[in-house]
Amino acid sequence: MRLAFMGTPDFAVPALSALHAAGHEIAAVYSQPPRPAGRGQAVRPSPVHNAAEALGLPVRVPTRLRTNVAEHEFFRSLELDAAVVAAYGLILPGAMLQAPRRGCLNIHASLLPRWRGAAPIQAAILAGDSESGVTIMQMDEGLDTGAMLLSEHIALTDRTTATSLHDDLAAMGARLVISALTDPSIAPHPQPEDGVTYAARLTxxxxxxxxxxxxxxxxxxxxxxxxxxxxxxxxxxxxxxxxxxxxxxxxxxxxxxxxxxxxxxxxxxxxxxxxxxxxxxxxxxxxxxxxxxxxxxxxxxxxxxxx
CATH class of the missing domain: 3.10.25.10 (Formyl transferase, C-terminal domain)
Incomplete structure (x- = not known):
């Protein structure tokens, strides 16, 4: 399958690696631009950027997408079967969401519709939830409102940390997105209308x-x-x-x-x-x-x- 991958932090790297190992053709990897990091504030590429280059994949780092018509046209020219998005950090406009033949799939680190938004891993622990998980979602123009393809649960304990949960969900998401792309029996279904919560960006x-x-x-x-x-x-x-x-x-x-x-x-x-x-x-x-x-x-x- 011909894909684009869109992600930035460590959470997204296992999914990129899994898609590449599964033999999918990754036509482009999108990530946020290199930024200052660490004590010396040296400008560094994102973890996904580094991983993509190590795999020999082309990387694009636009600073914005919403009004970037040239990028919309390039994305359309890739003639993708699908795009996979994992913690990318930029909002995809409708022109890009609609370009791939099968649309854009998002690996979201929560059991939707609980904890839509920017920090679902931390929100689940803060709230004392008994479980978390990953949802593979068909993206639309809302905030994590798209139809769901797959989800899987994981129990939370009184010792679960954001670090341990992050790593577990990253591995889970990598496995689930392969199934979502390749299993023809999986069909999207709407999110429940009840139980919607939002996880704000952390400061x-x-x-x-x-x-x-x-x-x-x-x-x-x-x-x-x-x-x-x-x-x-x-x-x-x-x-x-x-x-x-x-x-x-x-x-x-x-x-x-x-x-x-x-x-x-x-x-x-x-x-x-x-x-x-x-x-x-x-x-x-x-x-x-x-x-x-x-x-x-x-x-x-x-x-x-x-x-």
Whole structure:
């Protein structure tokens, strides 16, 4: 099958690799343009861009698509059977959605219609959902509103992180999209009208821990925000990233303010319950176990975090 592939981050790389390995003819790979990244802010191609070049595939990096008539015409000239889209990051206009013979298929990291939008992996963990999954969707001009071809579920646990779920769903999406393209018995069906939710794009501020929240909610936040934007708090005005935590087994005394350090192993009073920080990072250092952090940083009992 003659395809275009459109994706940008690590999530999309397994699907590109699977389509290539399955023998599909990938006429073009679209990705977002190279951008500054890392401490030195060197301009770097996206993970999909790098993967495509390693496979010897042509890459296109338009900065915009909606009004880019020249790109619409080029896309049409490819005479595609289908396009596969995975976390591309640019909205496809109708002229491009309609160009391939079988349209454009999207690998979406949620069980639609729950968690349409930009950050479905993090949203599922934040909400305490019991499951997540991947939906292969026939794209239309709405926000993740198209008809569904395939979906598959995965259970979430109280230790699932955005990193682990991302990797599981990326592999799942790569497998499912091959079936969606090659199995003639699979037919699209409309999304349910009930149960629609939206996952907003994340900002750095979404990682700020509010210690007056429930300990279980803070634990979900820490797991959902790993690795980006990362959860953080402050100690004497210094920003500390929290890499991992575990739920405490007891309530803090009622007269202890939220954010108070309760013992010498970084148990913290929350609005309800307690949370023990197990991985933490100070500025200019790597993420480390809490005991290693405490050997170089005194945090007396009674210290308030986040103030």
């Amino acid at each position: 750095r501020e979404d990682g700020r821990v509010a210690w007056d929240h429930d300990a279980a909610a803070i634990d979900r936040q820490i797991r959902a925000m790993t690795p980006w934007p990362g959860s953080f708090t402050t100690l004497d005005g210094v920003v500390l990233k929290i890499g991992a935590a575990e739920m405490g087994t007891a309530e803090a005394p009622a007269d202890i303010p939220a954010g108070t350090v309760l013992d010498t192993a970084l148990a913290i009073a929350c609005g309800r319950g307690t949370l023990r920080i197990t991985r933490i990072q100070r500025p200019g250092r790597g993420m480390m176990d809490a005991d290693a952090f405490l050997r170089g940083q005194a945090v007396p009992i009674g210290t308030r975090l986040g103030t």
